[in-house]
Amino acid sequence: xxxxxxxxxxxxxxxxxxxxxxxxxxxxxxxxxxxxxxxxxxxxxxxxxxxxxxxxxxxxxxxxxxxxxxxxxxxxxxxxxxxxxxxxxxxxxxxxxxxxxxxxxxxxxxxxxxxxxxxxxxxxxxxxxxxxxxxxxxxxxxxxxxxxxxxxxxxxxxxxxxxxxxxxxxxxxxxxxxxxxxxxxxxxxxxxxxxxxxxxxxxxxxxxxxxxxxxxxxxxxxxxxxxxxxxxxxxxxxxxxxxxxxxxxxxxxxxxxxxxxxxxxxxxxxxxxxxxxxxxxxxxxxxxxxxxxxxxxxxxxxxxxxxxxxxxxxxxxxxxxxxxxxxxxxxxxxxxxxxxxxxxxxxxxxxxxxxxxxxxxxxxxxxxxxxxxxxxxxxxxxxxxxxxxxxxxxxxxxxxxxxxxxxxxxxxxxxxxxxxxxxxxxxxxxxxxxxxxxxxxxxxxxxxxxxxxxxxxxxxxxxxxxxxxxxx
Numbered sequence: 493x494x495x496x497x498x499x500x501x502x503x504x505x506x507x508x509x510x511x512x513x514x515x516x517x518x519x520x521x522x523x524x525x526x527x528x529x530x531x532x533x534x535x536x537x538x539x540x541x542x543x544x545x546x547x548x549x550x551x552x553x554x555x556x557x558x559x560x561x562x563x564x565x566x567x568x569x570x571x572x573x574x575x576x577x578x579x580x581x582x583x584x585x586x587x588x589x590x591x592x593x594x595x596x597x598x599x600x601x602x603x604x605x606x607x608x609x610x611x612x613x614x615x616x617x618x619x620x621x622x623x624x625x626x627x628x629x630x631x632x633x634x635x636x637x638x639x640x641x642x643x644x645x646x647x648x649x650x651x652x653x654x655x656x657x658x659x660x661x662x663x664x665x666x667x668x669x670x671x672x673x674x675x676x677x678x679x680x681x682x683x684x685x686x687x688x689x690x691x692x693x694x695x696x697x698x699x700x701x702x703x704x705x706x707x708x709x710x711x712x713x714x715x716x717x718x719x720x721x722x723x724x725x726x727x728x729x730x731x732x733x734x735x736x737x738x739x740x741x742x743x744x745x746x747x748x749x750x751x752x753x754x755x756x757x758x759x760x761x762x763x764x765x766x767x768x769x770x771x772x773x774x775x776x777x778x779x780x781x782x783x784x785x786x787x788x789x790x791x792x793x794x795x796x797x798x799x800x801x802x803x804x805x806x807x808x809x810x811x812x813x814x815x816x817x818x819x820x821x822x823x824x825x826x827x828x829x830x831x832x833x834x835x836x837x838x839x840x841x842x843x844x845x846x847x848x849x850x851x852x853x854x855x856x857x858x859x860x861x862x863x864x865x866x867x868x869x870x871x872x873x874x875x876x877x878x879x880x881x882x883x884x885x886x887x888x889x890x891x892x893x894x895x896x897x898x899x900x901x902x903x904x905x906x907x908x909x910x911x912x913x914x915x916x917x918x919x920x921x922x923x924x925x926x927x928x929x930x931x932x933x934x935x936x937x938x939x940x941x942x943x944x945x946x947x948x949x950x951x952x953x954x955x956x957x958x959x960x961x962x963x964x
Contacts, residue, residue, distance in 0.1 A: 493538050506541055511549040518558050518569055529567040542695040544921045598913030599951045605942030606804045615849050623839045631836050637829040639666025642842040647811055650845055657786045662819050668832035669808045670798050671700055678704040680822055688728035690718050692922035694739055697732050710924035717745030720752045729762045736772040737889035740922045740937040750784055757792035769797045771889040773854055776862050791815035802854055809833050867948050868940055876956040890941040902934035905962035912954045
């Protein structure tokens with residue numbers, strides 16, 4: 493089994509370091525010509541990383557000719573001497589590989605990209621000019637770890653109106669993306685605690701928890717959400733969940749399961765729930781279920797959300813809402829930090845929310861994404877794909893599942909779609925590498941927020957043309 497020392501990766505991503513390490517072992521002769529490599533899931537389980545990390549590293553190695561795959565047999569080391577002779581080795585040992593640009597795909601269903609033409613550039617630039625004219629001195633001052641009071645107040649009002657959350661601005665902490673907030677929570681709650689994550693789920697959260705030195709355990713979900721009995725058996729004291737629209741399955745946690753989860757947290761003083769409310773703004777029918785935070789009677793929920801989906805992924809402003817009883821503890825332990833988001837961006841966003849521009853923007857985006865989703869689903873239902881796939885979605889969020897019927901090989905179809913310029917991932921890629929991870933059926937995760945609406949018909953035609961390639 494391949495052994496990798498991730499302690500030496502420095503600032504490299506897990507994928508880049510894994511790719512570089514395997515390539516080095518091939519070039520140094522540690523891995524021999526035609527030697528069989530571990531499966532993606534086996535290597536992920538062995539190294540304690542996600543399957544997607546291994547998949548991306550293997551894909552890069554295949555693209556550069558270091559390894560090759562044989563259908564139904566696995567991955568093997570190429571004849572590297574021949575590759576060197578023919579000039580197919582593209583990078584020096586240890587160099588970071590050039591990643592394929594998303595723009596190279598005709599449609600990228602793995603991207604969280606926003607629609608560039610829908611960003612309110614005119615309104616945003618006008619608000620920026622107003623802030624520069626009125627807040628010029630305050631822009632130069634240090635902002636404490638909590639963030640500006642103006643943005644925190646604006647967030648409180650927004651959450652009261654749209655999520656029925658009654659909170660005080662002292663509970664709100666501004667961060668540069670959810671990743672920084674997760675890392676901060678580990679520092680605050682303690683590395684000695686066991687963190688649990690949904691399986692399948694948002695693998696980046698699990699990787700961040702582990703990289704910050706905690707033990708992180710995957711817990712199975714069912715059609716109602718995370719299984720509380722399994723969570724109890726896992727021995728965790730902190731759990732990360734996305735109850736409003738689970739990624740990647742799209743499951744909405746029902747009220748009974750929410751109550752059970754809150755009861756689990758209330759049983760011990762050290763237990764907390766991290767509620768990730770990502771994507772909750774884009775519910776297309778009916779009213780969303782209440783947040784865990786809004787029905788929590790025991791101060792056990794830490795609420796997290798971001799503006800990256802409603803505005804842009806490059807817009808790195810996220811926030812968390814602490815239970816009232818933790819506010820002073822947080823200030824005492826991490827109060828020496830400064831806020832990682834510039835005061836200029838915070839003042840601008842606060843005004844953008846307060847004058848109603850943000851609400852108008854969300855409403856416009858909901859209408860756009862509703863139309864895009866309906867067009868895509870209609871096109872899929874009227875295509876040849878309807879004969880071999882079924883759609884599972886909850887009228888909420890910006891992704892849904894496309895489940896494959898028996899008798900077709902999802903990996904073959906995935907590769908054929910990639911050859912046709914359609915990038916997409918399998919649901920199985922989002923499972924943590926556990927012994928139970930292979931039991932689920934094959935589904936594709938259709939993250940449609942970044943696709944071009946004018947290309948929907950052509951996208952579905954290309955996808956339909958790959959059916960024959962997937963027959964078993």
